[in-house]
Amino acid sequence: MSEHQTPLIATIAAGLMLAFVFGLLAHRLRVQPIVGYLLAGVVAGPFTPGFTADLPLAAELAEIGVILLMFGVGLHFSLKDLLSVARIAVPGALGQIVVATAMGAGLAHLLGWPVPAGLVFGLALSVASTVVLVRALQDRHMLDTDRGRIAVGWLVVEDLAMVLALVLVPAVAVIASGDGVPASRIVFLMLVTLAKVSVFMGLMLLVGRRLIPWLMHHVAHTGSRELFRLAVYAIALGVAFGAAKLFDVSFALGAFFAGVVMGESELSQRATEEAMPLRDAFAVLFFVSVGMLLNPVVFVEAPLAVAGTVAIIVLGKSAAAWLIVRAFGHPNATALTISASLAQIGEFSFILIGLGISLALVPPEARDLVLAGAIVSIVLNPIIFGLAERLSPVERPGKSQQMPSIVPTTLAGHTVLVGYGRVGSHIGATLAGAGDAFVVVETGQRAVEQAQRDGAEVIVGNAAAPDVLSAANVAAARRLVVTIPEAFEAGQVVEQARVGNPSLEILARAHSDAAVAHLDKLGADLVVSGEREIAERMLDRIRDEAP
Numbered sequence: 001m002s003e004h005q006t007p008l009i010a011t012i013a014a015g016l017m018l019a020f021v022f023g024l025l026a027h028r029l030r031v032q033p034i035v036g037y038l039l040a041g042v043v044a045g046p047f048t049p050g051f052t053a054d055l056p057l058a059a060e061l062a063e064i065g066v067i068l069l070m071f072g073v074g075l076h077f078s079l080k081d082l083l084s085v086a087r088i089a090v091p092g093a094l095g096q097i098v099v100a101t102a103m104g105a106g107l108a109h110l111l112g113w114p115v116p117a118g119l120v121f122g123l124a125l126s127v128a129s130t131v132v133l134v135r136a137l138q139d140r141h142m143l144d145t146d147r148g149r150i151a152v153g154w155l156v157v158e159d160l161a162m163v164l165a166l167v168l169v170p171a172v173a174v175i176a177s178g179d180g181v182p183a184s185r186i187v188f189l190m191l192v193t194l195a196k197v198s199v200f201m202g203l204m205l206l207v208g209r210r211l212i213p214w215l216m217h218h219v220a221h222t223g224s225r226e227l228f229r230l231a232v233y234a235i236a237l238g239v240a241f242g243a244a245k246l247f248d249v250s251f252a253l254g255a256f257f258a259g260v261v262m263g264e265s266e267l268s269q270r271a272t273e274e275a276m277p278l279r280d281a282f283a284v285l286f287f288v289s290v291g292m293l294l295n296p297v298v299f300v301e302a303p304l305a306v307a308g309t310v311a312i313i314v315l316g317k318s319a320a321a322w323l324i325v326r327a328f329g330h331p332n333a334t335a336l337t338i339s340a341s342l343a344q345i346g347e348f349s350f351i352l353i354g355l356g357i358s359l360a361l362v363p364p365e366a367r368d369l370v371l372a373g374a375i376v377s378i379v380l381n382p383i384i385f386g387l388a389e390r391l392s393p394v395e396r397p398g399k400s401q402q403m404p405s406i407v408p409t410t411l412a413g414h415t416v417l418v419g420y421g422r423v424g425s426h427i428g429a430t431l432a433g434a435g436d437a438f439v440v441v442e443t444g445q446r447a448v449e450q451a452q453r454d455g456a457e458v459i460v461g462n463a464a465a466p467d468v469l470s471a472a473n474v475a476a477a478r479r480l481v482v483t484i485p486e487a488f489e490a491g492q493v494v495e496q497a498r499v500g501n502p503s504l505e506i507l508a509r510a511h512s513d514a515a516v517a518h519l520d521k522l523g524a525d526l527v528v529s530g531e532r533e534i535a536e537r538m539l540d541r542i543r544d545e546a547p
């Protein structure tokens, strides 16, 4: 069979291969892998010679990435979290949408487009991309922090608003065409949509919340890992699809709520692990599919309009978000993170602008502007995040309302304990009991709270970030204990600490011989391999029992 008979396989295979090659290249050149994935898309796209992947298929594959990502985010979110961020996320997201839409409409006016075109264009610039936002928060271990939750809540509200916008835009098209439609008809349509969304949420919260954890529990008891994995995928994709088909809710929102209700089960940790590998592969395809859409000519033909679009996304939206978050009395660090995470656009913008064009509301060149704006803002996003972090480095936990941005420890000659999970919390509790001076470095909110309950001094942040390690005063510490399971990250921590303090005693955790060798090489004094220690303990017992 040729590539033409198997477009799905061709698109997946070419998408993953190109993303891999360009991702590797980006890594070599020390730029963000996202840039590589987007370039891979440009190469696979119709505007460059050679192989052209199937565009609609690529977009659908990307949607699977969105579903799995939002499902994963939902697993981290409890209903309580959702309600607690609603107070700022609802007015924040709505306020930002209004400001961004007004600015977009302003630019459209300068370009000589009619008012309805400007409104749709502005709306398209106002919604951030789920994939970009969630990946940025995940990379920085921020999903489980207050700021991360606000950003995700904000995104959920934006998604909801867009569901309504997708109903409203066709109605505007009818009005613009001059056929009088009674206002009551539009109000009716909006109400029907709202009712459908409410019914979906009500069903999830009343029925899904009981049914899904029960089902997961049941499947876990079959003892079949395969069935458990299938259950996770079936529920995530099934609920998302059903939400979209039956209730006009977006795939992303459907998946998010599936995650939220499954998160009520104590099996959610396992579900997260199962959903991860597939999720990451499809999220990469998202960037490839965005790159495929880009017609690079727009940068030459309309550089000013592109610059204006990017300015609205990156500067205008950020300024609006920053002001709103500050107005609600949140600290500067929170405002900066939220501004940075929303300073980009993505999948929803393409859908909205596509709809506008198909209804002849918006001139076709709007699509190129939105795409160029998306690509530039996605490429800039890590840089903007870096800037935001530089402006407000490390936070201390506790009263999140008036947190100072960085409070380095005053300890010296102490122990720095990285990670406070199953391994680190054991060590910390014992150190505390013995009255040893130590400081904990943690990213996860729950682990941070546990450490504080145990009376430990905590620095919240990714230990692999240089400013976090210096806040823990590694330079003057006696010992560093790295208890995080991920070898690459542990390696970054060990390497920096060793450079900063040659006499430091470094203990590290590993799970494979390769990881042991890696950490050894980077300067750890003792690397303890979990699996090996388990085997040793079992062997001890076997030897003891031998006659």
Ligand code: AMP
Pocket: 141, 418, 419, 420, 421, 422, 423, 424, 441, 442, 443, 444, 447, 461, 462, 463, 464, 483, 484, 485, 489
């Ligand atoms: P466990 O595997 O149960 O010992 O948990 C590991 C702990 O390390 C978790 O609580 C994570 O939140 C934490 N952790 C993982 N990576 C990092 C990191 N880069 N910086 C700080 N804490 C981390």
